[in-house]
Amino acid sequence: MSNTTQDKPELSQQPQQQKPPVLEEDDEFEDFPVEDWDQEEAEKASGAANDNAHLWEESWDDDDAAEDFSKQLQEELKKVEASS
Amino acid sequence: MATPGTSVLDRFLSSIAELVRQRDGAKLQDFLQLEPPLSDIYQQMVVELRQRYPAESPQKDAELHRRCESLVPRSKGSSSWIAFPTFMKLYFTFLRDVNVENLLETYNLLKGLLNQCVLALGDSQMGVVVLPTVLYLCKVLAKLAMGLDRRPDLIAHLLRLEGRSDQDESVEKVTLVEKSANVVREAFIKCLTDRSGTPGVQGKPEGRRVGIYLMANLCLKLLFQCGKLRNAEQMFASISAQSPPLTYFPASQRVTYLYYLGRYLFSNSLFYPAQIALQAAYDQCHRQALQQKRVVLTYLIPCNIIMGRFPSGLLLQRPEAQGLAEKFVPICQLIARGDYIAFREHLAFDSPANEWFARKGILLALRNRCEILVWRSLTRKVFIHGGFLGDPAAQRSPPPYLYLKKLETAVRWLQSRHVQSSLGAISFIPPSRALDAKAGENTAGSQIIYKAPDPDFADAHDPDTNGTDRIVSSKYDDYLAPDAYFDALGQLQENPAHTLTDGDPSADYSQHELDPYADRAALNSEDEAQGKPTPMMREIESILASLLTQGLMRGYLTHGNPRFAIPGARMRGAIPTGFPNVWQTIYARESEDDNVPGWVKPPKPAAAPVGAGGGGRVVNLSGARPVGAQ
Numbered sequence: 050m051s052n053t054t055q056d057k058p059e060l061s062q063q064p065q066q067q068k069p070p071v072l073e074e075d076d077e078f079e080d081f082p083v084e085d086w087d088q089e090e091a092e093k094a095s096g097a098a099n100d101n102a103h104l105w106e107e108s109w110d111d112d113d114a115a116e117d118f119s120k121q122l123q124e125e126l127k128k129v130e131a132s133s
Numbered sequence: 134m135a136t137p138g139t140s141v142l143d144r145f146l147s148s149i150a151e152l153v154r155q156r157d158g159a160k161l162q163d164f165l166q167l168e169p170p171l172s173d174i175y176q177q178m179v180v181e182l183r184q185r186y187p188a189e190s191p192q193k194d195a196e197l198h199r200r201c202e203s204l205v206p207r208s209k210g211s212s213s214w215i216a217f218p219t220f221m222k223l224y225f226t227f228l229r230d231v232n233v234e235n236l237l238e239t240y241n242l243l244k245g246l247l248n249q250c251v252l253a254l255g256d257s258q259m260g261v262v263v264l265p266t267v268l269y270l271c272k273v274l275a276k277l278a279m280g281l282d283r284r285p286d287l288i289a290h291l292l293r294l295e296g297r298s299d300q301d302e303s304v305e306k307v308t309l310v311e312k313s314a315n316v317v318r319e320a321f322i323k324c325l326t327d328r329s330g331t332p333g334v335q336g337k338p339e340g341r342r343v344g345i346y347l348m349a350n351l352c353l354k355l356l357f358q359c360g361k362l363r364n365a366e367q368m369f370a371s372i373s374a375q376s377p378p379l380t381y382f383p384a385s386q387r388v389t390y391l392y393y394l395g396r397y398l399f400s401n402s403l404f405y406p407a408q409i410a411l412q413a414a415y416d417q418c419h420r421q422a423l424q425q426k427r428v429v430l431t432y433l434i435p436c437n438i439i440m441g442r443f444p445s446g447l448l449l450q451r452p453e454a455q456g457l458a459e460k461f462v463p464i465c466q467l468i469a470r471g472d473y474i475a476f477r478e479h480l481a482f483d484s485p486a487n488e489w490f491a492r493k494g495i496l497l498a499l500r501n502r503c504e505i506l507v508w509r510s511l512t513r514k515v516f517i518h519g520g521f522l523g524d525p526a527a528q529r530s531p532p533p534y535l536y537l538k539k540l541e542t543a544v545r546w547l548q549s550r551h552v553q554s555s556l557g558a559i560s561f562i563p564p565s566r567a568l569d570a571k572a573g574e575n576t577a578g579s580q581i582i583y584k585a586p587d588p589d590f591a592d593a594h595d596p597d598t599n600g601t602d603r604i605v606s607s608k609y610d611d612y613l614a615p616d617a618y619f620d621a622l623g624q625l626q627e628n629p630a631h632t633l634t635d636g637d638p639s640a641d642y643s644q645h646e647l648d649p650y651a652d653r654a655a656l657n658s659e660d661e662a663q664g665k666p667t668p669m670m671r672e673i674e675s676i677l678a679s680l681l682t683q684g685l686m687r688g689y690l691t692h693g694n695p696r697f698a699i700p701g702a703r704m705r706g707a708i709p710t711g712f713p714n715v716w717q718t719i720y721a722r723e724s725e726d727d728n729v730p731g732w733v734k735p736p737k738p739a740a741a742p743v744g745a746g747g748g749g750r751v752v753n754l755s756g757a758r759p760v761g762a763q
Contacts, residue, residue: 076493079425081385083385090420092418103447106444107717109465111514118471121546125542126543129539
């Protein structure tokens with residue numbers, strides 16, 4: 050905090066909010082600048098198709114047998130099987 | 134007294150009186166400025182207040198109060214709004230006396246002012262007029278409290294003067310933030326309990342009820358800041374019981390509330406309802422509100438990961454998700470890979486990734502809830518590469534199965550792999566961190582994860598001592614073999630040789646069921662363990678049992694010659710049957726109840742006709758006589 054604002058920290062919050070729109074570590078959920086908006090202006094507009102499905106991957110099982118980890122695991126299991 | 138109408142104060146008072154008459158709450162709030170820098174006209178009023186009503190004079194104080202009493206319309210029959218003049222007088226004395234050099238005093242004055250305003254809010258007729266003022270004061274108080282929370286050095290010297298330093302840890306400290314939350318909660322309750330109009334779920338936001346979520350959101354913000362989430366529980370319960378549906382409130386209030394509600398549910402491990410609330414917050418958020426969308430995603434993403442749904446590339450490429458991919462993608466990759474040691478190290482206490490997750494309050498949830506998914510992935514891979522996948526050609530063949538010995542092999546391989554990499558000079562993992570990798574060498578406890586030995590029991594597993602020697606050398610030797618003891622006759626007996634005072638375990642107790650050295654049998658049992666499953670196998674079995682119980686794997690375990698078998702796999706194949714989709718499994722189980730506690734929805738039109746043909750019928754019973762009436 051700079052020297053000019055040191056004596057009244059509670060007031061220095063105001064100018065801070067006008068920082069450039071860089072998305073960095075901001076833990077706090079800021080107040081919205083507007084009170085209300087239509088569904089049309091929302092992230093998921095009412096008319097839009099249900100596109101939430103594309104936001105999430107349900108099938109993520111890693112079946113790539115050529116991938117390093119799987120390959121080494123496979124070799125290890127074979128090795129132990131052969132020795133026993 | 135100066136002639137009315139000439140001074141700023143007089144004009145101010147008559148304006149306030151007019152605004153109260155008109156019930157213009159918004160404008161009233163606009164008039165009641167108190168945050169510096171005050172405009173010239175307010176500073177002029179402060180000068181007048183100090184001249185005409187100096188702080189030192191009780192008579193003048195009383196006179197100021199009388200002037201404020203005239204602000205409230207006096208109607209015969211109804212009680213006048215006495216809390217308001219007291220509030221106005223406090224407002225003037227605040228302006229007159231406040232010294233922003235002393236922020237603690239400023240805080241206390243402001244809190245007193247807000248308290249009085251909340252009392253004024255409680256009036257059933259006039260209360261709603263001060264609602265915007267209450268909100269304004271709540272915000273100023275919250276801002277000050279949170280500012281001081283971040284810069285405790287600004288008031289540390291003042292707290293010391295009051296004798297409330299940090300030294301006294303016997304009493305739980307109530308921080309300024311928590312105190313503020315308590316005042317805001319009072320305002321919230323006043324809003325929620327407005328009885329005018331139709332209250333409850335059937336009601337609309339009218340009267341003081343328009344402030345329910347404004348106050349709730351501010352209170353939640355403060356409670357999250359001071360880490361007293363538990364105090365929010367009653368608030369959510371009251372909202373569920375008494376609030377009109379959330380959907381009738383403005384979008385900013387809805388989104389903010391759903392965000393806090395989602396985080397509250399998340400921190401209570403109610404991930405499914407948390408996911409619904411947070412997804413709704415994200416969906417209803419203004420498209421351009423990147424900061425808010427990003428904060429919502431910070432919780433929505435881990436919530437989904439825990440339930441087996443990973444963020445897609447599409448989501449992570451959105452502008453509000455900037456930087457989130459590098460946090461969450463490694464976790465998703467580690468879950469899918471099945472390397473439990475790498476996963477645990479990624480989120481370990483001393484890992485570099487840990488700090489961000491800890492600050493967001495999602496570290497423990499991710500660590501505790503996702504590890505089981507890692508085990509599912511590992512078991513799945515071992516099954517694919519080392520299991521019997523069934524013989525579709527055979528008429529009769531055993532169901533697909535996996536010898537758990539192979540999983541044990543895989544775990545030991547993982548451990549050796551990490552030991553090697555931790556010894557390698559180019560490794561990013563400092564040697565001290567490959568602890569889980571060495572768990573296979575643990576003499577006691579888990580063979581899979583490392584836990585520091587409990588010093589109280591450390592001796593018991595020292596392989597160099599055994600039997601009687603071990604008992605004597607344990608840390609209980611002062612009890613078992615003391616310097617002196619009282620014998621059966623109550624005589625003090627010296628025991629310089631430190632023999633066991635209760636007798637020799639083998640000689641004196643081999644015939645008895647009651648053995649004061651209860652641990653003894655277990656201590657000597659290592660040699661009997663030959664041929665039995667290893668402790669690691671026992672652990673693997675319990676991990677798989679946990680996966681089966683949660684439905685994340687399907688099949689059964691056999692205990693002798695430990696196996697995981699997957700019956701009924703002929704149709705769909707062994708892998709999809711034995712390792713069903715995580716999200717679909719959890720969704721199928723959880724979506725039976727889509728109710729989100731704390732989120733009030735409009736009542737379902739229960740009286741509406743059900744079905745096309747029959748239709749519902751309303752039977753009017755108003756004229757019916759009670760049963761048994763003559």
